[in-house]
Amino acid sequence: MILTVTLNAALDITYRVPALTPHAVNRVGEVHERPGGKGVNVARVLSSLGHACTVTGFAGGHTGDVLRRMLARLPLHDALVPVAAPTRRTVAVTDDSTGDTTQLNEPGPAVTPEEWAAFLSAYGTLLDGAEAVALCGSLPPGIHVGAYADLVRRARAAGVPVLLDTSGEPLRRGIAARPDLIKPNAEELALLTGSREPRRAVRDARRRGAHAVVGSLGPDGLLAATPEGTWQAAPPAAERGNPTGAGDSAVAALLSGLVEGLPWPERLARAAALSAATVLAPAAGEFDRGAYERLRERVTVTAHTDN
């Protein structure tokens, strides 16, 4: 079983509007709802790849109830911990006239110290049966900024490989606890290291404590700095489409490659192909399986010798 942690799980709502007009009344054409938060998205992709997956984190309030009812219809094990405050909603307003999306993200539930203690206890039990764990996304209010560092240390103490996918100060603190893998995007890498030069930035991120760093560089693919070498994996061409969820697909591919014991170039080829196939799929966070199979054969993985 692969464990994914989503401390700030979400009820993702999508609104389609003909053309978003700020400071006016907009009539919404279509409404879609699905369970969200990075770790939930990663688990959904992992289960599509054939891995048994358990989802933990927090759920609360009426939005948490809806989230759990929707999760119950997916082939995932729901081990979310109850909280009193409501799970956040995210509202993505997609504008048919421009194709752009305006995103509104609620802050998430205020988690109490007792609820955090209950989570730590559940997490310890879940680690016992896990082949790997992914710690994903933002922290809800009430969770201390060093929370991910704590969760990384507990995974390492339990001998479970741990991937950390977050940003800002929680990422900075988490790296110092020496996770096995981080997957920052270009923006997160720049924020962490101060460098916008990707090869410099991934090397610097490794020096800060991560055993391996895979930077996701959008259309340029993935750049990995690992104990076994440095590689760049690029799809045959930049894909046009909806990039939402491409990073979560890369995390799922990297985790699946890790637990299957694939060599790094194969893990990266899988991650680059799955990311590109996610961009190609019409719905955010889904992937096009045919495109994935085709692209996996056509991703170029290049070894760099400069570390």
Added chain:
Amino acid sequence: MILTVTLNAALDITYRVPALTPHAVNRVGEVHERPGGKGVNVARVLSSLGHACTVTGFAGGHTGDVLRRMLARLPLHDALVPVAAPTRRTVAVTDDSTGDTTQLNEPGPAVTPEEWAAFLSAYGTLLDGAEAVALCGSLPPGIHVGAYADLVRRARAAGVPVLLDTSGEPLRRGIAARPDLIKPNAEELALLTGSREPRRAVRDARRRGAHAVVGSLGPDGLLAATPEGTWQAAPPAAERGNPTGAGDSAVAALLSGLVEGLPWPERLARAAALSAATVLAPAAGEFDRGAYERLRERVTVTAHTDN
């Protein structure tokens, strides 16, 4: 008991953001939820004015459950009829940098013929105990455009005074069924009559079938064309604030004046003062009771002799 009908009740969500940036990710600072839809707002104001109030219409899905739990905490009688599809949400995004609001309104539940029949049966029973009824707001998908005309006729057959507050084709059809009162705003009047000249427009709206017409003209107050005469009621000065809910407060004041048997000038003074006190309150749809009491003495009601 006063009955208010909200066929398209809503869960009203308000997001405060520092500055809304279209086509980007916006982090929401504060989230507020409350029961919404025009008839629900009217009932809340009526109960603040000391009138017993029953709310009917439709509620369904998880959003309907939340709406009903919130209604249970208010001094109103909940007689909403269950539907299978979910109650709509409205999302009001208030921008702290400009003070403006961007509104996103979901379409509402698709109501089946069986659910409409169940509503008509409940409506008939509720009319038996009603001193007056207000039919408020938009029609959800699945409800025929002549629905309000039908509800007006049933109220008149039961001898219950009926106020209709809607817009567009449902208003046009509803007027033909001869409601006792309509309260269009300037935009709705223009759409109905083709005239942007308020005195001409309210007279024309009466000719179309409404026994009395009270046009709400924003800072210019109210213009009433009734069988007993024509009046304009204006607050002492235009109030700056949040106009959301001012029209619903005017409806509540007009209904309360009707069931109390007040003369038209007093009804109009109450409605103009309550509207202005709603604009002055910081929260949308609330009213400032002190301002209301002060303004009621200071509203000018002028009789027009030109009808």
